[in-house]
Amino acid sequence: MKKAIWIFIILFTCSFPKIEAQEHYAANFSVGVKAGASLSRAMFSPGVRQSFLPGTTGGLMFRYIEENHFGLIAEINYVDRGWKESFDELPFAFSRRLSYLQIPLLAHIYFGSDRAKFFFNAGPEIGFLLKEKTDANFDIANPGAVENFPTANRNTEQYAMPIKNKIDYGISAGIGAEVNLNPKNSLLLEGRFYYGLNNIFGANKKDVFAASNGISILVTLGYMFRIK
Numbered sequence: 222m223k224k225a226i227w228i229f230i231i232l233f234t235c236s237f238p239k240i241e242a243q244e245h246y247a248a249n250f251s252v253g254v255k256a257g258a259s260l261s262r263a264m265f266s267p268g269v270r271q272s273f274l275p276g277t278t279g280g281l282m283f284r285y286i287e288e289n290h291f292g293l294i295a296e297i298n299y300v301d302r303g304w305k306e307s308f309d310e311l312p313f314a315f316s317r318r319l320s321y322l323q324i325p326l327l328a329h330i331y332f333g334s335d336r337a338k339f340f341f342n343a344g345p346e347i348g349f350l351l352k353e354k355t356d357a358n359f360d361i362a363n364p365g366a367v368e369n370f371p372t373a374n375r376n377t378e379q380y381a382m383p384i385k386n387k388i389d390y391g392i393s394a395g396i397g398a399e400v401n402l403n404p405k406n407s408l409l410l411e412g413r414f415y416y417g418l419n420n421i422f423g424a425n426k427k428d429v430f431a432a433s434n435g436i437s438i439l440v441t442l443g444y445m446f447r448i449k
Contacts, residue, residue, distance in 0.1 A: 250449040253282040255298075255409070257441030263304040263421060266432040269376055270308075274316050276301025278439050284329060292329040294342060297322070299351075302389075302417075302435045311371060315357040315380060319421070319435070321348035325393050338399045346415065348389040355380070378429045382422055389435065391417040399445070409443040 256279035262271050280298030300323045305316040327344035359367045361380035395413030402408065417435040424431055 248285070248287040248449070249447055250286075251282075251284045251407075251445045251447045253284070253409070253443050253445035255280060255282060255411075255441045255443030257439060259301050259437050259439045261302040261304065261435060261437040263433055263435050265376070265379070265430055267376060267430070269304070269306060269379065271304045271306045273438075274301075274303045274305040274318065276303070276318065278441060280323075282443060282445065284445065286329070290330060290332055292331070294325075294327040294329045294344075296325050296327075298325070299323070300348070300437065300439070302437055303353075304435075308371065311369065313357075313359055313367075313370065315359075315361070316355070317379075318354045318356070319384070320351045320353070321389060322351055323348040323389075327393065331399070333399075336401055338401075339396070340399060340411075341394075341396050342411070342413070343394040344392070346389075346391055346393050348391075350384060350387040350389070353384060376429065379422070379433075382429070384421060385423045386419050386421060389417050389419050389421075391415055391419070391434070395439075405447045407445045407447075409441075409445060411439075411441050411443070413439045413441070415439065 259276040259278045260273040261276060262273050278298055278300045280296055283295045284292055286292030300321050301318055302321060303316065303318040323346055325344060325346040327342040329340060329342050331338045331340035333339050359370060364370050364377045364380060365372050393413055393415045395411050397409055397411030399407050399409045415437040419434065421433040421435060422430050
């Protein structure tokens with residue numbers, strides 16, 4: 222009897238490595254593409270009356286997961302940012318679109334089943350201004366000379382003011398869902414918020430604005446392919 226007990230103990234002890242191997246999470250690496258829409262505005266101080274400017278976004282995704290429920294995501298994205306000003310009922314329109322190459326590095330936290338998962342992404346971003354475009358139905362160089370233009374209690378310097386900081390940086394956070402089509406392919410839907418920490422224009426005492434940082438809401442649909 223004692224001999225049988227010792228044999229059982231030895232076999233049970235030898236099984237530990239197998240149990241640990243089964244519980245160890247296999248790392249995986251995936252790449253993907255995504256595209257969607259953006260809504261942007263700028264946080265000016267003193268304030269500027271405005272609404273969200275619609276735009277587009279899209280890019281490449283790289284995801285590495287080594288631990289259960291946690292991974293890292295790096296992206297290279299094209300993003301439209303900027304702002305659109307409000308003129309109440311007057312027939313004036315102005316928007317300034319700033320297009321960036323945006324590179325986020327995000328912590329990826331997820332939970333769910335093998336079939337579907339919910340996730341939370343958060344981390345820093347850095348962006349490089351690629352181009353800008355101004356759309357207006359009045360002379361932005363001299364708006365005060367435009368008939369019936371509402372100059373009272375309105376800042377107008379931002380219409381033609383050159384962009385000072387062509388490198389942007391900030392914080393992103395988003396939530397979404399992922400559906401696995403099979404072990405290699407999946408679809409993702411994400412809503413993300415971006416808050417810029419750098420000013421668009423100068424922010425010294427002699428400058429017009431003490432703050433001019435951008436914010437954006439992005440909704441994207443993505444496709445991910447697992448390589449490893």
